[in-house]
Amino acid sequence: MKNITLDVSKAVQFLKEGTVKNYEAKVKEAQEALENGTCPGNDFLGWLHLPSSITPEFLKEIQDCANTLRENCEAIVVAGIGGSYLGARAVIEALSNSFSWLIGDKSNPTILFAGNNIGEDYLYELTEYLKDKKFGVINISKSGTTTETALTFRLLKKQCEEQRGKEEAKKVIVAVTDATKGAARAAADKEGYKTFVIPDNVGGRFSVLTPVGLLPIACAGFDITKLVEGAADMEKACGKDVAYEENPAAVYAAVRNGLYDQAGKKIEIMVNYQPKLHFISEWWKQLFGESEGKDNKGIFPASCDFTTDLHSMGQWIQQGERSIYETVISVEEPAKKLLFPNDEENLDGLNFLAGKRVDEVNKMAELGTRLAHVDGGVPNIRISVPVLNEYYIGQLIYFFEKACGISGNILGVNPFNQPGVEAYKKNMFALLNKPGYEEDSKAIKERLAKEK
Numbered sequence: 453m454k455n456i457t458l459d460v461s462k463a464v465q466f467l468k469e470g471t472v473k474n475y476e477a478k479v480k481e482a483q484e485a486l487e488n489g490t491c492p493g494n495d496f497l498g499w500l501h502l503p504s505s506i507t508p509e510f511l512k513e514i515q516d517c518a519n520t521l522r523e524n525c526e527a528i529v530v531a532g533i534g535g536s537y538l539g540a541r542a543v544i545e546a547l548s549n550s551f552s553w554l555i556g557d558k559s560n561p562t563i564l565f566a567g568n569n570i571g572e573d574y575l576y577e578l579t580e581y582l583k584d585k586k587f588g589v590i591n592i593s594k595s596g597t598t599t600e601t602a603l604t605f606r607l608l609k610k611q612c613e614e615q616r617g618k619e620e621a622k623k624v625i626v627a628v629t630d631a632t633k634g635a636a637r638a639a640a641d642k643e644g645y646k647t648f649v650i651p652d653n654v655g656g657r658f659s660v661l662t663p664v665g666l667l668p669i670a671c672a673g674f675d676i677t678k679l680v681e682g683a684a685d686m687e688k689a690c691g692k693d694v695a696y697e698e699n700p701a702a703v704y705a706a707v708r709n710g711l712y713d714q715a716g717k718k719i720e721i722m723v724n725y726q727p728k729l730h731f732i733s734e735w736w737k738q739l740f741g742e743s744e745g746k747d748n749k750g751i752f753p754a755s756c757d758f759t760t761d762l763h764s765m766g767q768w769i770q771q772g773e774r775s776i777y778e779t780v781i782s783v784e785e786p787a788k789k790l791l792f793p794n795d796e797e798n799l800d801g802l803n804f805l806a807g808k809r810v811d812e813v814n815k816m817a818e819l820g821t822r823l824a825h826v827d828g829g830v831p832n833i834r835i836s837v838p839v840l841n842e843y844y845i846g847q848l849i850y851f852f853e854k855a856c857g858i859s860g861n862i863l864g865v866n867p868f869n870q871p872g873v874e875a876y877k878k879n880m881f882a883l884l885n886k887p888g889y890e891e892d893s894k895a896i897k898e899r900l901a902k903e904k
């Protein structure tokens with residue numbers, strides 16, 4: 453079986469000679485700190501050997517639960533935000549037919565995502581859509597207290613119970629949450645829902661290979677055994693016994709830190725040439741953004757879908773401020789085959805493409821863009837994925853997680869906390885007069901009055 457591969461040749465040319473080699477000691481130190489559990493945030497290292505520790509029995513328990521939901525639901529709403537949502541959506545969208553919601557494939561339930569915003573129209577339209585549907589809910593929240601998710605779950609629980617009756621609703625509501633704490637746990641225990649525990653030592657953005665991601669992915673009809681197998685193989689390929697320059701996570705971590713430190717590259721743009729990968733970038737943005745963006749440091753993780761965004765962001769990337777580099781996820785072989793037809797009239801002048809696969813054009817767009825952007829001063833890292841399937845997506849997930857752990861340690865931050873996220877929550881609760889926030893409410897109102 454092949455592995456995903458990393459090509460940094462078009463990035464290291466922007467670095468001083470020998471930079472990757474010079475990072476070896478730092479990378480090894482970071483990797484050892486992870487492996488020995490001596491790094492900052494070492495109580496959140498449960499993801500490190502997670503893939504190889506998942507048992508077939510555990511996967512069966514998840515699959516059995518998914519089967520119950522699949523048998524009893526036309527639609528399944530995955531309620532969660534951030535790490536409790538992005539991984540599942542990333543994998544499901546990468547593997548699904550791009551038009552699945554229009555095809556009306558009755559063999560799989562429609563998977564919907566909510567609890568990731570507070571848009572009134574969104575929630576209204578969702579509840580309207582679900583009115584005549586047999587639907588279930590997977591309520592995912594590690595803390596069990598996240599407002600967006602809790603608010604949505606309250607709405608959906610009520611609607612599900614009204615539509616199916618309380619007893620039937622219990623069969624199709626599942627909670628993935630903390631073992632003991634939080635509102636999601638309290639509701640599950642009181643109502644007797646099936647639950648899965650998010651391990652204490654796995655942070656939200658590293659949790660896609662726990663039931664947080666595995667249950668929704670199995671509900672969508674994808675093979676979670678293969679996903680975990682791919683991740684476990686990548687765990688080996690990025691293991692501590694692998695030579696530094698053979699370890700893709702180590703090299704990626706070294707190159708991105710080199711670009712940041714030496715070349716002033718403060719922004720990494722994750723690029724794909726397959727629209728199905730859009731949410732892989734969204735997942736990756738949280739992984740690296742929440743892990744590294746602290747202590748006034750950290751590469752800003754951005755993303756583009758090419759060639760689409762070449763027609764909107766291409767100008768900036770080619771000639772704007774030279775603070776960016778690109779990391780491209782390139783899928784070697786599409787799952788389907790489509791040839792350009794010949795056209796006798798050739799009004800569009802495209803007969804030179806007749807008989808070629810669409811992907812051949814896409815690959816030339818990719819190569820042409822790579823050359824142009826490198827010429828324009830944009831370093832290019834390339835990750836090749838043989839095909840888009842569960843196995844290789846599993847590899848990709850673990851590769852990024854391991855690289856993130858190493859990279860954050862090289863940067864000198866705690867990659868496993870996210871204290872900065874609390875600031876908006878504190879203000880929101882104060883503004884909404886949440887009990888317990890009386891002092892903050894008073895202070896924020898005084899401040900706003902002064903600013904008027």
Ligand SMILES: O=P(O)(O)OC[C@H]1O[C@](O)(CO)[C@@H](O)[C@@H]1O
Binds near residue numbers: 601
């Ligand atoms: O799973 P929870 O606790 O609802 O958190 C969801 C997301 O919110 C954050 O805690 C930020 O507020 C993320 O780190 C996390 O992935």
